[in-house]
Amino acid sequence: MTLSYLTPKAASPAEVRTRVRVPVRFADGYATVADVFTFHNLADGREHLALGLGDWEAAVTRAASGDEAPLVRPHSECMTGDVFGSQRCDCGPQLREAVERIADAGGFLLYLRQEGRGIGLYAKLDAYALQDSGLDTYEANLALGRGEDERDYETAAQMLLGLGVDRIRLLSNNPDKAAQLRERGIAVDAQVATGVHVCDTNVHYLATKRDHTGHTLDLTRFVS
Numbered sequence: 001m002t003l004s005y006l007t008p009k010a011a012s013p014a015e016v017r018t019r020v021r022v023p024v025r026f027a028d029g030y031a032t033v034a035d036v037f038t039f040h041n042l043a044d045g046r047e048h049l050a051l052g053l054g055d056w057e058a059a060v061t062r063a064a065s066g067d068e069a070p071l072v073r074p075h076s077e078c079m080t081g082d083v084f085g086s087q088r089c090d091c092g093p094q095l096r097e098a099v100e101r102i103a104d105a106g107g108f109l110l111y112l113r114q115e116g117r118g119i120g121l122y123a124k125l126d127a128y129a130l131q132d133s134g135l136d137t138y139e140a141n142l143a144l145g146r147g148e149d150e151r152d153y154e155t156a157a158q159m160l161l162g163l164g165v166d167r168i169r170l171l172s173n174n175p176d177k178a179a180q181l182r183e184r185g186i187a188v189d190a191q192v193a194t195g196v197h198v199c200d201t202n203v204h205y206l207a208t209k210r211d212h213t214g215h216t217l218d219l220t221r222f223v224s
Contacts, residue, residue, distance in 0.1 A: 010185040011157035014039040024051075026096050032103045039162060042155045050159045051109040053099060059106030063167050069189045070107035073098040073171040074156045074181075076114040079121055088128065090206060093197035098171055107171075108163065110156050117141065118150030136208045149213070153177060157184035173215040191216075198222050 018038040025031040035052035042048060059070035075098060081091030095109075102109055116124025119141060127140035138148040160168065167187040170178050171194060178188045193216045198206055203222050206215075 011154050013161035014041050014158040016162055030100055039159055042158055044155055046113045048113055048155050049111040054103040054106040056106050060164055069167040069169050071102050071105040071171055072108045072168040074110040074112055074177055076112050076151060087199050087201045090197040094194050097195055110159055114151045119146045153180040154184055157181055157186050160186055175214050
């Protein structure tokens with residue numbers, strides 16, 4: 001199910017603007033190195049990033065010759081989860097997991113500036129307040145007059161095409177990401193599930209994603 005309000009169309013490649021090597025270290029001590037790319041001509045004009053992890057160049061070369069596609073995760077920015085470690089969602093743990101798995105396999109993490117499923121940081125916090133009054137994560141967005149999920153993955157496709165990638169293995173539990181990327185001209189050879197990062201304070205949020213939008217999350221040990 002495509003949730004974006006934009007009409008899907010094949011993406012045009014973005015132009016690489018800058019490539020810089022950045023050492024990366026997480027709070028648990030895991031460290032790696034990322035080649036961080038910025039771009040010209042992204043459709044929405046925002047400052048999205050692509051992180052080349054592991055031997056991403058070999059992965060791109062293999063894919064071009066018909067072998068296994070690189071592992072890719074489009075990760076939507078979540079300041080509360082990625083930076084402050086909020087346990088209302090599972091974004092921070094998914095980001096940490098994705099970096100290590102992609103570094104092992106060779107591929108890209110696309111860091112997309114789409115806070116709060118595209119509604120922005122302040123509106124996301126307004127939605128949190130509505131969730132505290134009993135609405136779920138999707139109902140809260142609608143109560144604010146916004147879409148359930150306003151994210152669009154045209155820029156993700158543009159970045160991949162600009163990096164010479166038109167086939168991927170998608171590291172995501174979200175079927176909408178796969179559908180939108182295919183519509184934008186990216187072949188998704190496989191959808192690879194992430195781990196289930198559940199705690200007492202995010203289990204309802206995860207169950208809602210599973211039940212409402214078909215996320216591939218096995219929560220049988222935690223919720224019916």
